[in-house]
Amino acid sequence: MTTLQLFMYAGAFILVLGVAATLLVRDLIRRLIALNVASGGVMLLLLALADRGDGEPDPVPQALVLTGIVVMAAVTGIAIVLARRVEQLDDDLEEVEQ
Amino acid sequence: MTVIAFSDVDVLDMLVVAAVAVTAILAIAIPRRVGATIAFLVFGLLLALLWARVAAPDVAIAEAALGGGVAGALLVDALHRRQPAQPNRDRRRAVAITAVGAALGAVTFAALATVLSRLTAEPADLGPLALEAVERSGVSHPITAVLLNFRNLDTLLEIAVVVFAAVGAAALSRDRIRTVTDPGPVRRVIAVIIVPALVLLAAWLLVAGTSEPGGAFQAGAVLGAALIIAHLCGVRPARAAGGRALVLVVAGLLAFILLGGIGLAATGTWLALDLSWAFAAILAIETLLTVSIGVALAMLFLAAGSRDDAAAADRAADAPALGGAP
Structure with a gap:
């Protein structure tokens, strides 16, 4: 097993771990963290694929990962705003019930 | 085996x-x-x-x-x-869900690992092709060439995602953005030292990105951080909220679409760049993208931090009144 293969398998493992947790965890912020973990796995997998062979790494997957980082930051931002709104509505409901 | x-x-x-x-x-x-x-x-x-x-x-x-x-x-x-x-879940049910999740995860990982084990050690053809074409892209850094020339449709859609996220977040928390009224002397000094340094770093990353690691994304992220720090230190003009911020964010997307139209008119292909003006076009669009991404990230941060503090302040204001009631 080469170093790059180790990175690829580690990336695949982290991706599966993150996706499974995204689907199973109930707490909204922890679910968002799990999604971020999954995206870290995808990045590791893509960057290891880009660095195969000798010479310069393939710039296309690296560009995809860069795009992915920015999109993930935007998704994290709007998801936190939405989670905050959901939890606030839940709190308001509780107060009404009391 | x-x-x-x-x-x-x-x-x-x-x-x-x-x-x-x-x-x-x-x-x-x-x-x-x-x-x-x-x-x-x-x-x-x-x-x-x-x-x-x-x-x-x-x-x-x-x-x-x-x-x-x-x-x-x-x-x-x-x-x-x-x-x-968390609502109290039946313990057995929780264990069952975790077990099913672990089993499905193991199957998925086995499938992925099978695919990975059959990969050739040789890189795909696309990489060498992209590296070869860099000299015809207008910039000398391969990743910037891919992002802003070969696959600039990806970047156009990415900035669209960022704009939608920023607009959506701002719409959800429009009127409750907390302001820092009295930052104190320490934070004022931090703002004076760090914010100009970060803006300078963003500008350097932007220009350097045409020939070495760096570019609009990194510069935009640093600019966003500068705006957030400026806001937390009470620099009012740096507040990324309201119509002005929205105009700056949308400007990047609209300029990119306009560039696509110019490409269509000049070369016959949507979003294509001609080598004679590709460098100028890439640097111009990267500058606008840096501002768009930076302001959008700061808008997201302000929107995410807005509601709770305002709600807590409301509760604090209500508390004495409630406490005084018999």
Whole structure:
């Protein structure tokens, strides 16, 4: 097993771990963290694929990962705003019930 | 059957990969938000070490500024909220769900590992083709050439995603953005020293990105961080909210679409750039993208931090009145 293969398998493992947790965890912020973990796995997998062979790494997957980082930051931002709104509505409901 | 031998792998690489896997497991398994967030931030830092190992300095810069910086700030900012109590689930049901999840995860991982084990050691054809075409792109850094020339439709759609996220977040928390009224002398000095330095760093990353690691994404992330710090230090003109910020964010997207139209008129292909003006077009669109991304990230941060404080202040104002009632 080469170093790059180790990175690829580690990336695949982290991706599966993150996706499974995204689907199973109930707490909204922890679910968002799990999604971020999954995206870290995808990045590791893509960057290891880009660095195969000798010479310069393939710039296309690296560009995809860069795009992915920015999109993930935007998704994290709007998801936190939405989670905050959901939890606030839940709190308001509780107060009404009391 | 092949025996997996780790003899070719450096011990340090193995240690970092093991640490990345352990922090990933901790980040999803710790039930408290604080612990999960800290584990995730450590996970991001360790990943940055691996980016250096796979020769990806551009990603390392973006990850440091965005993954660790802005996303970390967003998550840590969300921690001061009370974590809502989870509804008590039947213990057996929880175990069953975890077991099914683990089994399905194992199957998915086995499928992925099968695909990976059949990969050739040779890189795909696309990489060498892209590297070969760099000299016809207008810039000399391959990743910038891919992002702003060969695959600039991806970048156009990405900025669209960022604009929608910023507009959506602003719409959800429009009128309740907290303002820092009295930052105190220490924070005022921090603003005076750090903010100009960060703006300068963003400008350098932007221009350097045409020939070496850097570019609009990294520069935008640093600019966003500068705007957030300026806001937290009470610099009022830096507040990324309201119509002015929205115009700056949307301008990047509209300019990119306009560039696509110019490409169609000049070369006959949507979003194509002619070598004679490609460098000027790329630098111009990158400048607008930097401003768009930076302001959008700051808008997201302000929107995410807005509602709770205002609600807490409302409660604090209500409390004495309620306490005084018989």
